[in-house]
Amino acid sequence: MIYRETGQFRTSYAEDQAIFRLRQDRAGIAVILAVAWIGIPLLADDYLLRAILVPFLILAVAAIGLNLLLGYCGQISLGTGAFMAIGAYAAYNLALRLPGLPLLLDFFLAGLVAAGIGVLFGLPSVRIKGLYLAVATLAAQFFADWAFLRVGWFTNYTPSGSVTAPPLDIFGWLIDTPLEKYWLCLAFACLTAILAKNLVRSRIGRSWMAIRDMDIAAEIIGIRPTTAKLSAFAVSSFVAGGAGVLWAFVHLGSWEPLAFSIDMSFRLLFMVIIGGMGSILGSFLGAAFITVLPIFLNQAPAMVGIQLSTAMVSHLEFMIFGALIVLFLIWEPHGLARLWQIGKEKMRLWPFPY
Amino acid sequence: MLAAATAPAQAPTAQRRRAIGEVLLAVENISLRFGGVRALSGVSFDIRKGEIRAIIGPNGAGKSSMLNVINGFYHPQEGRIVWKGEARPRMRPHEAAKGGIARTFQNIALFKGMSTLDNIMTGRILKMRASFLEQAFWIGRGRSEELRERAFVERIIDFLEIQHIRHTPVGKLPYGLQKRVEFARALAMEPELLLLDEPMAGMNLEEKEDMCRFILDVNEEFGTTVALIEHDMSVVMDISDRVVVLDYGRLLADGTPDQVRNDPAVIEAYLGVAHG
Amino acid sequence: MAELGPVLEVLLGGLMSGVLYSLVALGFVLIFKASGVFNFAQGAMVLFAALSLVRLAEWLPFPLALLVTVLIMIAVAWTVERLVLRPLVGQHGLILFMATIGVTFFLDGFGQTIWGSNVYQLDLGIPSTPWFLFESLFPGGILVSPVDVFATVIAGSLVLALSIFFHGTRIGRALRAVADDHQAAQSVGIPLNQIWLIVWSTAGIVALVAGMAWGSKLGVQFSLSLVALKALPVLILGGLTSIPGAIVGGLVVGAGEKLAELYIGPLIGGGIEYWFAYVLALAVLLVRPQGLFGEKIIERV
Numbered sequence: 001m002i003y004r005e006t007g008q009f010r011t012s013y014a015e016d017q018a019i020f021r022l023r024q025d026r027a028g029i030a031v032i033l034a035v036a037w038i039g040i041p042l043l044a045d046d047y048l049l050r051a052i053l054v055p056f057l058i059l060a061v062a063a064i065g066l067n068l069l070l071g072y073c074g075q076i077s078l079g080t081g082a083f084m085a086i087g088a089y090a091a092y093n094l095a096l097r098l099p100g101l102p103l104l105l106d107f108f109l110a111g112l113v114a115a116g117i118g119v120l121f122g123l124p125s126v127r128i129k130g131l132y133l134a135v136a137t138l139a140a141q142f143f144a145d146w147a148f149l150r151v152g153w154f155t156n157y158t159p160s161g162s163v164t165a166p167p168l169d170i171f172g173w174l175i176d177t178p179l180e181k182y183w184l185c186l187a188f189a190c191l192t193a194i195l196a197k198n199l200v201r202s203r204i205g206r207s208w209m210a211i212r213d214m215d216i217a218a219e220i221i222g223i224r225p226t227t228a229k230l231s232a233f234a235v236s237s238f239v240a241g242g243a244g245v246l247w248a249f250v251h252l253g254s255w256e257p258l259a260f261s262i263d264m265s266f267r268l269l270f271m272v273i274i275g276g277m278g279s280i281l282g283s284f285l286g287a288a289f290i291t292v293l294p295i296f297l298n299q300a301p302a303m304v305g306i307q308l309s310t311a312m313v314s315h316l317e318f319m320i321f322g323a324l325i326v327l328f329l330i331w332e333p334h335g336l337a338r339l340w341q342i343g344k345e346k347m348r349l350w351p352f353p354y
Numbered sequence: 355m356l357a358a359a360t361a362p363a364q365a366p367t368a369q370r371r372r373a374i375g376e377v378l379l380a381v382e383n384i385s386l387r388f389g390g391v392r393a394l395s396g397v398s399f400d401i402r403k404g405e406i407r408a409i410i411g412p413n414g415a416g417k418s419s420m421l422n423v424i425n426g427f428y429h430p431q432e433g434r435i436v437w438k439g440e441a442r443p444r445m446r447p448h449e450a451a452k453g454g455i456a457r458t459f460q461n462i463a464l465f466k467g468m469s470t471l472d473n474i475m476t477g478r479i480l481k482m483r484a485s486f487l488e489q490a491f492w493i494g495r496g497r498s499e500e501l502r503e504r505a506f507v508e509r510i511i512d513f514l515e516i517q518h519i520r521h522t523p524v525g526k527l528p529y530g531l532q533k534r535v536e537f538a539r540a541l542a543m544e545p546e547l548l549l550l551d552e553p554m555a556g557m558n559l560e561e562k563e564d565m566c567r568f569i570l571d572v573n574e575e576f577g578t579t580v581a582l583i584e585h586d587m588s589v590v591m592d593i594s595d596r597v598v599v600l601d602y603g604r605l606l607a608d609g610t611p612d613q614v615r616n617d618p619a620v621i622e623a624y625l626g627v628a629h630g
Numbered sequence: 631m632a633e634l635g636p637v638l639e640v641l642l643g644g645l646m647s648g649v650l651y652s653l654v655a656l657g658f659v660l661i662f663k664a665s666g667v668f669n670f671a672q673g674a675m676v677l678f679a680a681l682s683l684v685r686l687a688e689w690l691p692f693p694l695a696l697l698v699t700v701l702i703m704i705a706v707a708w709t710v711e712r713l714v715l716r717p718l719v720g721q722h723g724l725i726l727f728m729a730t731i732g733v734t735f736f737l738d739g740f741g742q743t744i745w746g747s748n749v750y751q752l753d754l755g756i757p758s759t760p761w762f763l764f765e766s767l768f769p770g771g772i773l774v775s776p777v778d779v780f781a782t783v784i785a786g787s788l789v790l791a792l793s794i795f796f797h798g799t800r801i802g803r804a805l806r807a808v809a810d811d812h813q814a815a816q817s818v819g820i821p822l823n824q825i826w827l828i829v830w831s832t833a834g835i836v837a838l839v840a841g842m843a844w845g846s847k848l849g850v851q852f853s854l855s856l857v858a859l860k861a862l863p864v865l866i867l868g869g870l871t872s873i874p875g876a877i878v879g880g881l882v883v884g885a886g887e888k889l890a891e892l893y894i895g896p897l898i899g900g901g902i903e904y905w906f907a908y909v910l911a912l913a914v915l916l917v918r919p920q921g922l923f924g925e926k927i928i929e930r931v
Contacts, residue, residue, distance in 0.1 A: 013504040076724055124912060128919045131668040131727055135866050136915065138859065139908035150899040195490045202489035202496055203482045206468070210476050213465035220425060220463075221543060222451030222480040231486075262859075266731070273728060278467065311747050318739025325732025329725055330717045 003347040019197055036186055041179055049178040052291060057185040058246045060287035061192045063271040064280060065239030070269075071277035072200055073232035074212030075125050079137035080240050080268045082144035085260035087114040087241025088248035089154050095166045096156055103170050107245050114241020115234040122233030126226050141262050148257040164254035181250050188246060189284075192239060197280050199235065208232050209278075270321055274328055276335030285336040293320065374595065375403035377439075378547060378579050384423055384433035386416075386603075393419040394430065394603045401547065406573055407581045408594035410614075412623065416603040417583045418460060421549050424581075425450040425457055452480060456545035458536045460552045460583075466525035470535050473524055474510060477542025478503040510538050514568060530561040537565070541572060548572070550582040554589060562586070566593055591615065599623070639772045640888045646778035648884020649785045650847070651907075653840040654861035655868065655876035656789065657833040662870050663809040664829040667715060668723065670730040673858020674737035675834060679703050680841030680850040681745040684752045703834030706737070711830045738855050747852060752845035754780070781843035788839055789877060792832075796873070801828060809871070863911035869921030878922065883907045 003024045010016045020026045044053065066080045091110035094101060101109075121140040125133050148154050155163050168175035168184070175184055199205050207228045210218035215225055248255050267290055275286020294317050301308045308316070332338050379401045386394040394416045401407045409417050422428045424435060426445040434441045437453055445453075456477075465473050482503060488496030511517055514534055519527060524535055533553060540548055553569065554562045570593055572578050584590050590597060591611040599607040599620050607617040614620055657672040682702050686695035714729055760773045796802040807815040808825050816822050844854055864883050868875025887906040895902050914921065 013501055013508070017500060017504065074724065076727070124915050128915055131723060131870075132866060132915055132919065134668075134727065135862050135908065136912055138862065139905065139912045142905040142908050146901055146904045150901050152899075198490050198492040198496070202492075202500065203479055203484065204486065204489055206472060206476050207479055209468055209472070210465050210479075213467045214463050216427075216447075217459070217463035217465065218476075219447040220451055220457055221476050221539065222448050223476075224448050266735075269728070269731070312743065315739040315743045315747065318735045319743065320739075322732045322734065322736025322739060325735070326714050326729050329721075329729045329732065330714075333725065 003344065017201070019201075033190075037183075041182065044182075046178045049182045052295065054178070054181055054185050054251050055247075056287055056291045057182070057189040058243050058251055059268070059271065059291060060284045061185075061189050061246065062240050062243035062268055063275065063283035063287045064192050064196050065236045065243060066268050067272045067275075067277065067280070067283045068196060068200070068208070068239065069232050069236035070272055071279065071282075072205060072212060073208035073229060073236075075122070075229060075232060076131075076134050077137040077236070078134050078262070078265050078269065079121065079139075079141035079144070081260040081262060081264035082137075082141040083114045083118055083237040083240040084244025084247060084264065085144050085148055085257065086117050086237075087111060087244035088255070088260065089148055089163075090114065090241070091245040091249065092163055092165065093154065093156075103166075103168060107242060110245050111238040111242040114244065115238035118233045118237020118240075119230050122230050122237075125229045125233065138262075141265055145257055145261060148260075160256075162254055162256045165249040165252075168249060175250075185246060185250060188242070192242070193280050193284070196239070200280070204228075204231060212278075270325060272335075273325055274335055276337030277333060279334065279337035281340065282335050282337030285340070289336065290321075293317065374405045377401070378403045379424065379438070380436040381420070381424070382434050382436060384420075384430045384435070386419055386423060386428055386430045392603050394423070394600075396433070397600065397603070397605045398433075399598045399605065399608050401579060401581055402596075403546075403579055404573070404577050405579060405595040406569070406593055407579075408590045408597045409581065409583045409600065410585075410587070410590055410597060411600035411606070414602075415600040417600055418551055419603075420600065421457060421551055421581070421583065425455050425549060451543065454543075454546035455549065456540040456543040456547070457549035458533070458540050458551055458553060460555065462529075462532045462536050464524045464532055464536050464539070467523065469521050469523055470516060470527070470538075471504075471507065471511070471520045473535055474507045474538045474542050475503060477539040478507065480543065507542055510541050513571075514538050514541075515564075530557050533557065533561075533565070534568075537568065544576075545578060547579045547581065550580065550584075552583050552585065554584060554586060562589065569593060635772060637889075637892070639774075640892050641885055642772060642774060643778065644885035644888030645881050646775075646782050646884070647888075648881040649782045649877075650840065650843055650857075650880070651861055651864045651883055652877045652880025653781075653785045653788070653836065653843060654857050655864040655880055656792070656873065657836040657840065658861060658865050659868075659871065659873055659876045660792075660829055660833045660836065664805055665715065665808075665826050666723065666726075666812075667730065668727045668870070669833070670727060670858065671710065671733040671737060672833065672837060673855045673861065674734040674741070675703070675706065675837035676841045676844065676857060677850075677852065677855040678706060678737050678741040678841075679834070679838035680752065680845040680854055681741050681750070683838065683842065684750040684845065684850045685745045687752075699838055700835060703838050704831040707830035707834035708827055711826055715826075734855070734858075738852070742852065749849045749851040750845075752842065752850050754842065754846050775847075777847050781847065784839060784843055788836065789873070792836075792873065795832075801825075805829065860907060863907035866911040866921055867907075867914050869923040872921070872923035875921060875923030883910065886910060 003022075008023055010021065015021070020029055040049075040053065062080060062084060065083075066077060069075050069077055087110045090113035091106050094106050094109055095103075098106075117140075121136055124136040128136070149161060155161055168181075170184075173180075175181055200208070207218065207223045208231075210221070210223055211225060211228045211232075218228070219225060244260065248259070252259060271286030271290045272283065273286070274289055275284070276282025294313070297313050297316055297320075301313075328335055377400045381397060381399050381401075384394050384397045385392070397416070397420065409420060411417050419428060423430050426442075426447045426449060429444050434443060435445070436442075437445075437455075442449075442453070465476065468476075482495075482499045484495035484499050488494045490496070511520060514537065516531065516534060516538065519531060519535075524532055527535065533556075537550070537553060540550075550569070554565050557565065566589060569580060569582070573580050582594070594611060596609060597607075597611055597614045598605065599614055599617070601623045606623055607614050607620045609617070654672060654676060657675070658669060661667055661669045661672070679699060679702075683695055683699040686698055690698065710733055714733055715726065718726055718729055760775050761779075762773060796805060804815070804820045804825055805828070807818070807820055808822060812822065815825075840857070841850070841854065844857055848854070860883070861880075864879040865876065866879075867882060868877070868879030883906075887903045890902045890906050891900065
């Protein structure tokens with residue numbers, strides 16, 4: 001099937017506003033969804049599901065959260081890990097202290113807690129910009145690291161500081177195999193992607209982008225900067241918090257505060273930059289890239305007969321991430337998502353590029 | 355098409371008929387200082403409903419500062435702005451927008467990362483009411499408002515003849531078109547008062563004539579009051595009903611184009627500058 | 631009065647580690663003033679400088695190793711300026727900031743790849759046994775580490791030297807002109823590129839000094855890079871553009887976090903040092919966004 005829009009006329013604004021305007025795009029997404037929901041479960045082994053696909057999906061959700069804030073609203077956050085932690089510990093404590101709370105409701109409430117605290121740390125954004133905000137969000141990160149380590153109440157005074165999630169029971173369906181976990185994460189990832197896409201093509205998304213592109217001009221068309229920024233913080237933290245719950249409950253099972261350290265925040269930042277700021281698709285691409293690269297670095301040298309120490313692999317990883325960040329910022333600030341789009345444009349004209 | 359487009363702008367102003375009504379906005383004794391620099395001192399004038407009001411003056415006369423005071427970017431140390439008979443002290447720009455004041459900027463203030471369509475759609479933000487959940491799930495008003503406002507915005511796009519750049523990111527457009535998109539965004543707000551800061555700066559003759567026509571059309575068809583800053587004297591004298599002249603932050607003259615043109619103080623201020 | 635001794639000791643210790651924060655913050659301020667870039671990589675430069683020095687000193691005489699390290703730091707600073715920031719000139723500050731985060735990761739990885747990633751002892755020939763001061767005034771005296779004293783002296787001289795450099799020399803004047811207005815400076819014939827190279831090199835050398843001070847205190851290891859994270863709140867506190875601000879900010883943070891640990895720590899489980907600086911900076915931001923010494927940001931429309 002040739003990728004072309006010839007003969008597909010959009011006769012109403014509704015059609016023109018659809019997420020996937022081209023028939024080929026719609027077919028493409030249908031294939032991807034079929035592979036994700038049916039193909040992968042048939043083919044993938046437990047290792048692939050557990051160690052790669054589940055973390056990938058959860059990180060993609062978290063990256064969407066950060067992308068809404070950074071890519072769409074232009075507010076930097078170096079504390080996404082903290083909001084994931086807040087979600088995780090909120091869910092843990094809610095489940096612990098309110099036995100019988102349905103799991104999905106528990107997740108939702110945990111997201112709300114993260115959103116609330118996100119707004120709190122987003123408050124400085126009302127008065128300050130860019131770089132200063134980085135410091136405010138770092139404050140959230142360090143404060144959260146400390147609180148979950150030192151304040152015993154959050155971890156129910158477990159001596160080791162490590163806590164364990166309750167069994168994943170959703171309306172009587174016990175989720176314990178890697179495949180079930182994968183499906184659960186996939187469902188959350190799809191839902192998040194759709195809702196996020198809807199938001200960014202609605203009024204609220206446009207007001208975020210307006211603030212990002214030029215806050216002065218945003219004000220003259222009636223956008224309240226405070227509302228726009230804080231709503232971005234709230235939604236972003238809600239999504240990050242939800243991703244944190246999934247990371248803790250589904251991926252890790254039991255965890256320590258270290259699981260959500262500043263490393264996590266930086267990793268998510270890299271996913272958004274490399275994947276593409278201001279793109280939902282980019283969040284997935286970035287998450288995939290950052291998840292797969294370390295595994296590739298671990299295994300590829302061995303395949304060609306070079307032995308690298310673990311330390312060396314981690315240094316290489318640092319260097320590659322760092323170099324890629326710089327390269328993408330210089331050459332393609334819209335990241336992999338933009339490269340993908342350029343590829344599609346080329347294909348639309350192929351084989352007659354002029 | 356281009357020939358047709360230029361024709362109305364060259365038509366003499368006298369042919370236009372519109373009803374100029376009561377005072378819409380009054381500038382009362384405004385003084386504005388930045389540190390020790392006086393940008394405006396004791397300026398008063400008014401803008402009447404339905405008129406095209408020009409603000410002219412040499413560079414640094416305080417014209418842009420005046421617009422910034424009117425829509426709430428700057429708060430004057432003295433004096434007040436009375437909007438529709440009501441004094442609005444310390445009004446913020448978004449409150450001005452809500453009250454019905456739209457504006458464009460001298461150096462274009464568009465959202466560079468967004469398409470033409472999205473830029474103009476932002477002008478409709480105040481008209482949209484969908485709740486957060488309706489937007490997130492694309493249901494109810496979340497969906498219907500998008501369609502309704504899209505239809506509205508398409509009419510503006512038709513009117514300003516920018517259909518072909520609908521989906522282009524505005525950062526990639528040439529200067530003249532960017533100015534037009536900014537104008538479109540201001541129009542999308544359906545303002546009662548439209549503030550235009552040098553809407554024709556940096557345009558070629560043809561683009562200027564198009565712009566003049568758009569301003570006149572908006573004023574005539576929708577009865578929108580327009581206040582504009584412009585350097586091109588022939589444009590100012592052609593399209594405006596009354597002119598305010600500022601010089602060194604003071605009011606130098608106020609009246610019809612003919613009165614202002616023959617005012618000795620104005621002639622002196624402009625002597626040698628040879629505008630228009 | 632019996633308790634005054636230990637409190638003073640804590641205060642003094644705090645002030646002296648504050649000086650070390652100031653040293654790192656100083657590098658930030660230099661670059662921010664001259665090129666408007668918030669250089670997150672300053673901490674990575676500290677680590678890179680210290681690693682280079684400590685490893686070179688293993689097979690070169692110390693003065694020679696120091697000289698080579700200075701040259702290396704100038705080369706690093708020059709490369710970063712040329713390859714990363716030059717192509718991004720005119721971009722949004724946020725983009726530049728994120729680019730320096732990229733540089734941070736690259737430098738951290740690169741430094742450890744070529745120099746190794748163990749903990750190395752940097753021996754500057756300073757006695758490690760603590761001194762006891764004012765034994766006549768307080769029982770047991772006040773315990774002070776000579777390394778801290780050394781670092782304080784070094785930092786103090788560096789600040790003095792930079793002040794003279796900034797205010798007394800022609801280059802310094804050019805620098806200040808650039809900081810005020812790039813375009814105006816360029817139009818009166820100040821070569822921007824040259825100035826930026828000088829600034830970045832100076833920041834590289836400041837990083838080296840900070841690396842030596844921190845390295846002799848903590849050992850040269852990866853965690854030096856994280857010192858940058860402590861310097862950020864110092865910077866916010868003092869104001870991004872103020873050299874005195876960086877100094878005072880460092881002292882306030884250093885002393886404040888130690889005293890907070892002493893007085894509030896026991897009440898809430900300790901470890902306040904971990905976030906004190908940040909929460910303090912956050913509080914300052916809310917009251918005075920431009921920092922204690924920063925210039926008020928006037929926004930023109």
